[in-house]
Amino acid sequence: MATGDDILIVLPTYNEVDNVCDLIRLILKVDSRIEVLVVDDSSPDGTAAAVEELKTDEPRVHLLVRPGKLGLGTAYLAGFRFGLDKGCSIVFTMDCDFSHNPSYLPEMIGRLGDSDMVVGSRYVPGGGIENWPWYRLVLSRFANVYARTLLRLKVRDCTAGFRGYRREVLETVDPFSIRSSGYSFLEEMAWKVTRYGFSISEVPIVFEQRKAGSSKIESREIYLAAWTVLRTAFKRHPDPIRKTRQTRKKI
Numbered sequence: 001m002a003t004g005d006d007i008l009i010v011l012p013t014y015n016e017v018d019n020v021c022d023l024i025r026l027i028l029k030v031d032s033r034i035e036v037l038v039v040d041d042s043s044p045d046g047t048a049a050a051v052e053e054l055k056t057d058e059p060r061v062h063l064l065v066r067p068g069k070l071g072l073g074t075a076y077l078a079g080f081r082f083g084l085d086k087g088c089s090i091v092f093t094m095d096c097d098f099s100h101n102p103s104y105l106p107e108m109i110g111r112l113g114d115s116d117m118v119v120g121s122r123y124v125p126g127g128g129i130e131n132w133p134w135y136r137l138v139l140s141r142f143a144n145v146y147a148r149t150l151l152r153l154k155v156r157d158c159t160a161g162f163r164g165y166r167r168e169v170l171e172t173v174d175p176f177s178i179r180s181s182g183y184s185f186l187e188e189m190a191w192k193v194t195r196y197g198f199s200i201s202e203v204p205i206v207f208e209q210r211k212a213g214s215s216k217i218e219s220r221e222i223y224l225a226a227w228t229v230l231r232t233a234f235k236r237h238p239d240p241i242r243k244t245r246q247t248r249k250k251i
Helices: 020-030 047-055 072-086 100-113 134-151 167-173 183-194 219-234
Strands: 007-013 034-040 061-065 090-093 117-121 163-166 201-203
Touching: 007 047, 007 167, 020 034, 020 047, 020 072, 020 100, 020 183, 020 201, 034 047, 034 072, 034 201, 047 061, 047 117, 047 163, 061 163, 072 090, 072 167, 072 183, 090 100, 100 117, 100 163, 100 201, 167 219
Parallel strands: 007 034, 007 090, 034 061, 117 201
Antiparallel strands: 090 163, 117 163
């Protein structure tokens, strides 16, 4: 079992054999408290086998293989459950294609000494995106303005998957009640965290184009995210129980 100071990094994967082991090695160098959980959706390219081999020499690496493509949101939830059951004090989510650089982790971990959730943000001063075509930039900007406006969020990058949560957040907001996936999961999770009175800080990152492999984003996911935001914004919700502010344990 974890000591309570452990930090879990959750990496959802599908066909990331060219990236996953190199990324894990870089992540583990950041902090001795970090453990990595790979949630693999039965990648046919051998992603799970590569992680299994890495595990033999690295006890801080864990692997969960699922029976098929079950969606990004459920992969996050599997990671949250693993981290909570293990007693981790912090759970991060990252992409496995090197678009999220592990070099940002020390600052993001540090921010969780003052905040309940931290986001690696493309849309705060100092942040940005490299090597995206113009239409992806426009779509991403619009999605964030749309979500921020309808859900009344202050966080600038609502669709960012590079995030860290303090344990208290995951224990309070019940992420397991979220049924959406992909971007819509990320937007709804930000809404829940805000609604329950937790604080969110943003660390500027430069989002980089993946090093190898192909993007898993589908057009259906974009429409689903738009519908989920609209449904969440106009659905009647009971008033949440606002959490009582407590002195945070030093990270």
